[in-house]
Amino acid sequence: MKPVVALTKGRLEKQFLQYFESLGYDIKPLQDKGRKLRVQTDQFAFIFAKGPDVSTYVQYGIADLGIVGGDILAEFQPDVYDLFPLPFGKCRMAVATEQGKVWPAQKKTIASKYTGITKEFFKNKGESVDIIKLEGSVELAPILGLADGIVDIVETGTTLKENGLVIDEEFMRFSARLIANRSSLKLKRQELAQIIEDLKQRGGQGE
Numbered sequence: 001m002k003p004v005v006a007l008t009k010g011r012l013e014k015q016f017l018q019y020f021e022s023l024g025y026d027i028k029p030l031q032d033k034g035r036k037l038r039v040q041t042d043q044f045a046f047i048f049a050k051g052p053d054v055s056t057y058v059q060y061g062i063a064d065l066g067i068v069g070g071d072i073l074a075e076f077q078p079d080v081y082d083l084f085p086l087p088f089g090k091c092r093m094a095v096a097t098e099q100g101k102v103w104p105a106q107k108k109t110i111a112s113k114y115t116g117i118t119k120e121f122f123k124n125k126g127e128s129v130d131i132i133k134l135e136g137s138v139e140l141a142p143i144l145g146l147a148d149g150i151v152d153i154v155e156t157g158t159t160l161k162e163n164g165l166v167i168d169e170e171f172m173r174f175s176a177r178l179i180a181n182r183s184s185l186k187l188k189r190q191e192l193a194q195i196i197e198d199l200k201q202r203g204g205q206g207e
């Protein structure tokens with residue numbers, strides 16, 4: 001059976017394909033997949049999923065390897081082998097709010113997809129906050145008055161800028177990472193050796 005590689009759909013997928021091609025792999029079948037969520041190439045079976053689900057498929061051994069953001073590993077702490085950083089998907093975690101916003105003197109309300117990271121961050125500051133979990137488009141929350149601020153990843157800064165938000169504080173840096181199922185690493189060592197070695201080429205440049 002071909003090794004199974006789980007890819008995070010969207011921005012990381014595009015950046016991974018560029019990197020994979022630069023390493024000499026044929027990415028045509030992956031580019032031409034349309035809405036298919038599973039694609040076979042000569043060497044691998046690829047599956048496409050959202051970040052948290054990539055780590056779940058790898059944890060349960062459905063996928064042998066996964067490409068996932070470091071932010072997902074920090075938030076969900078899946079039981080996978082975190083192999084190494086990859087040289088793309090670089091972003092930082094930040095607290096952001098509306099330009100000119102004065103924080104309330106009392107408890108702040110923070111909206112985030114990353115409730116675990118948010119809780120830990122404010123706990124370490126000794127600050128008690130109310131956290132509201134959102135699934136995406138988090139930048140809407142302060143604009144619409146759902147929250148005083150957000151904790152979210154910032155990559156280019158465009159989403160913050162175009163929605164009138166500014167960074168208040170940055171506190172973590174991430175890049176994409178290669179993760180592996182713990183047993184696959186032992187049982188499929190030979191089948192996985194080449195791709196792991198190839199992906200490692202410039203892997204050290206990640207965060």
Ligand code: PRP
Pocket residue numbers: 135136137138139152153154155156157158159160
């Ligand atoms: C992420 C993140 C920000 C945006 C940051 O959202 O939550 O909204 O990207 O990127 P930028 O700094 O380059 O603008 P994503 O695109 O994954 O969509 P989502 O809001 O639906 O989670």
